[in-house]
Amino acid sequence: MNCPEFKKLIFEYMEKEMDNVTKKEFQLHLSTCKDCERDLMEIAKAVSLFRRLKKIAVPEALDSKIQNLFY
Amino acid sequence: MNLKVKRRKGQFEKIYDSCKNRIYNYLYRMTGDKEEAADLTQEVFLKAYRGLDNFNGRADITTWIYKIAINTYRNILRVKKPQITSLENNNENEISIIYKSIPQLKQVEVKELEGCMQKFLNDLPDTYRIPLILYELQGLRIHEISEIMNVSDNNIKIRLVRARVKLKEIMCTQCCYFNPKNPCNCKGEDWNAK
Numbered sequence: 001m002n003c004p005e006f007k008k009l010i011f012e013y014m015e016k017e018m019d020n021v022t023k024k025e026f027q028l029h030l031s032t033c034k035d036c037e038r039d040l041m042e043i044a045k046a047v048s049l050f051r052r053l054k055k056i057a058v059p060e061a062l063d064s065k066i067q068n069l070f071y
Numbered sequence: 072m073n074l075k076v077k078r079r080k081g082q083f084e085k086i087y088d089s090c091k092n093r094i095y096n097y098l099y100r101m102t103g104d105k106e107e108a109a110d111l112t113q114e115v116f117l118k119a120y121r122g123l124d125n126f127n128g129r130a131d132i133t134t135w136i137y138k139i140a141i142n143t144y145r146n147i148l149r150v151k152k153p154q155i156t157s158l159e160n161n162n163e164n165e166i167s168i169i170y171k172s173i174p175q176l177k178q179v180e181v182k183e184l185e186g187c188m189q190k191f192l193n194d195l196p197d198t199y200r201i202p203l204i205l206y207e208l209q210g211l212r213i214h215e216i217s218e219i220m221n222v223s224d225n226n227i228k229i230r231l232v233r234a235r236v237k238l239k240e241i242m243c244t245q246c247c248y249f250n251p252k253n254p255c256n257c258k259g260e261d262w263n264a265k
Contacts (some may be wrong), residue, residue: 008232010232010235011228011231011232011235042239042242042243042249043235043236043239045239045242045248045249046235046238046239046242046249047207047235047238049184049188049242049246049248050188050192050203050207050208050238051207051208052184052188053100053185053188053189053208054185055092055096055208056095056096056099056105057092057095058091058092058095058109058112059105059109061109062095062109062112062113063091065113066087066091066112066113066116067087069117070080070083070084070087070116070120071080071083071084
């Protein structure tokens with residue numbers, strides 16, 4: 001597996017959608033290419049931080065307004 | 072109140088209760104502004120109420136509401152927000168190990184991150200931002216997003232790949248969690264409060 005092929009498969013690897021044969025090739029490349037290893041680490045870090053964005057509840061004022069309008 | 076109106080109100084109540092938080096959060100992440108998100112959420116449910124008679128039940132109700140939300144956002148904010156158009160772009164445990172290697176953040180740091188991250192998100196074009204929010208924050212599956220956006224599953228996957236790469240590139244140059252030398256845009260302020 002070369003670097004462009006590796007980059008195309010990062011999403012599948014992160015989402016665990018990879019078959020075993022491809023995964024072995026992917027991991028072999030990962031263990032030998034520092035650039036691709038860094039790329040994967042940085043994407044995983046960005047996604048991990050992004051997922052920490054908090055969820056917020058509908059404000060009470062809006063909730064009441066909509067319920068008054070339609071209920 | 073006649074029976075038809077009563078039935079419609081009952082149907083609407085169920086839809087509103089099951090979708091309100093998801094739609095509000097989606098619109099909040101799209102606008103980065105709580106007031107705008109509230110106005111848009113009201114608009115979305117107004118349209119949903121009016122359109123209930125036309126909802127034929129063939130589509131999933133969540134998909135239908137998200138479609139209304141996406142169109143409402145596009146219609147109302149198109150003029151206000153400049154669009155970016157020039158972007159181009161087992162060991163089962165290994166990825167878990169990578170995630171675990173990311174340092175845990177303290178509460179105060181999470182607050183800081185919230186402001187910066189919303190800014191980074193705002194820098195992405197809608198073609199990437201919409202699937203990224205729906206997939207990473209709202210937990211929708213690829214086939215659900217493809218139905219909402221009327222494109223193929225493969226197209227959504229490509230957009231997600233590019234969105235992640237773009238987000239990473241932005242963070243590498245702007246986020247102090249990636250490089251302590253990067254200036255922190257929000258400098259610890261609660262951007263949401265502005």
